[in-house]
Amino acid sequence: MSRRALILGAKSAIAQALARRLAAEGYDLVLAARQSPQLQPFAADLRLRTGREVHLWEFEALAGEAWAELPERVQQECGEFELGVLVFGYLGDQRLAQVDSAEMERILHTNFTRPALVLSHLARYLEGRGKVGGLIAIGSVAGDRGRQSNYFYGSAKGGLALFLQGLRNRLAATPVHVLTVKPGFVDTPMTRGLEGLFLVASPDRVAGDILRAYQRRQDILYTPWFWRYIMLIIKHIPERLFKRLKL
Numbered sequence: 001m002s003r004r005a006l007i008l009g010a011k012s013a014i015a016q017a018l019a020r021r022l023a024a025e026g027y028d029l030v031l032a033a034r035q036s037p038q039l040q041p042f043a044a045d046l047r048l049r050t051g052r053e054v055h056l057w058e059f060e061a062l063a064g065e066a067w068a069e070l071p072e073r074v075q076q077e078c079g080e081f082e083l084g085v086l087v088f089g090y091l092g093d094q095r096l097a098q099v100d101s102a103e104m105e106r107i108l109h110t111n112f113t114r115p116a117l118v119l120s121h122l123a124r125y126l127e128g129r130g131k132v133g134g135l136i137a138i139g140s141v142a143g144d145r146g147r148q149s150n151y152f153y154g155s156a157k158g159g160l161a162l163f164l165q166g167l168r169n170r171l172a173a174t175p176v177h178v179l180t181v182k183p184g185f186v187d188t189p190m191t192r193g194l195e196g197l198f199l200v201a202s203p204d205r206v207a208g209d210i211l212r213a214y215q216r217r218q219d220i221l222y223t224p225w226f227w228r229y230i231m232l233i234i235k236h237i238p239e240r241l242f243k244r245l246k247l
C-alpha cells in the first residue's frame with residue numbers, strides 16, 4: 001500500500017534525512033521548499049534508490065498565500081497524503097531582533113504564526129479524510145525556557161509546542177496523531193559556525209528518532225533522548241537564580 005507524506009521545508013538537513021527514511025519505509029513524498037528546483041538532484045536520487053514517487057512543491061512560508069487551499073491543492077496535483085511534516089524554521093539573529101522589527105517578525109512568523117496557520121489547515125484536511133494520518137512538527141529545546149541569547153526564537157518554538165499540545169488534545173479522538181519534536185543541537189546549516197554548541201547530533205540520528213517516535217505514536221520527542229533530562233534540570237532552576245545566568 002502506498003502512503004504519501006508532505007514535507008514543508010524540505011531543503012533542511014533534518015528534512016532530507018527524514019525524507020530518505022520515509023521513502024525507504026515506502027512513503028511517496030511531496031517535498032515543499034522555496035526554490036524547490038534546487039531539490040531536483042535529491043529527488044532524482046530518492047526515486048532511483050527507493051522507486052517512490054517524489055514531487056517538488058514551491059513553498060515560501062512567509063508569502064501571503066491562500067494557506068487554506070494548500071492541502072487540497074497538493075492532493076489535486078500530487079495525490080492524497082496522510083502525513084504532514086513541518087520542518088522549516090529560522091534561528092535568526094537575537095541581537096538584531098532586539099532592535100529590528102523586521103528580524104523580530106521574521107523569527108516569530110517563521111517559527112510560530114505561519115506554522116500554526118499551516119498546521120491548522122493540514123489538521124482540517126487530515127481529520128476530514130477520516131483515516132489514519134499524522135502531523136509531525138519540529139520545535140526545539142529552546143522553547144522550554146526563555147534565555148537571553150535566543151528568546152525570540154525560543155518563545156516562538158515554545159508557542160508552537162503549546163499550539164501542538166492543543167491540536168493533539170483536539171485530535172486525540174480521531175485517527176490523526178500529532179508528534180512534537182524537540183531537538184537539541186543538530187549539525188545543520190542552521191547551527192554551523194555558532195559558538196558554545198555541545199552534544200551535537202547528526203541530522204540522520206535525529207531523523208531516525210523522529211520516525212521511530214512517530215511509528216510508536218509518541219506525543220513529544222526530545223532528540224537525542226538525553227535532552228529530556230537536560231531540559232528537566234534547566235526548567236527546574238528557580239527563576240530568581242535563572243534570571244542572573246548568562247545563557
Ligand SMILES: NC(=O)c1ccc[n+]([C@@H]2O[C@H](COP(=O)([O-])OP(=O)(O)OC[C@H]3O[C@@H](n4cnc5c(N)ncnc54)[C@H](OP(=O)(O)O)[C@@H]3O)[C@@H](O)[C@H]2O)c1
Nearest residue numbers: 011012013014060061062087088089140183185186188190
Ligand atoms: N539545527 C539545530 O540545532 C536545531 C535544533 C533545534 C531545532 N531545530 C529546528 O529544526 C528544523 C530544521 O532545521 P535544520 O536544523 O535542518 O536547519 P536548516 O538546514 O537551516 O533548515 C531550515 C530550513 O527552513 C527553511 N526555511 C526558513 N525560512 C523559510 C520560509 N520562510 N519558507 C520556507 N522555508 C523556510 C530553510 O529554507 P532555505 O534552505 O530555502 O533557506 C531551510 O531549508 C527547524 O525548524 C529548526 O528550528 C534545529
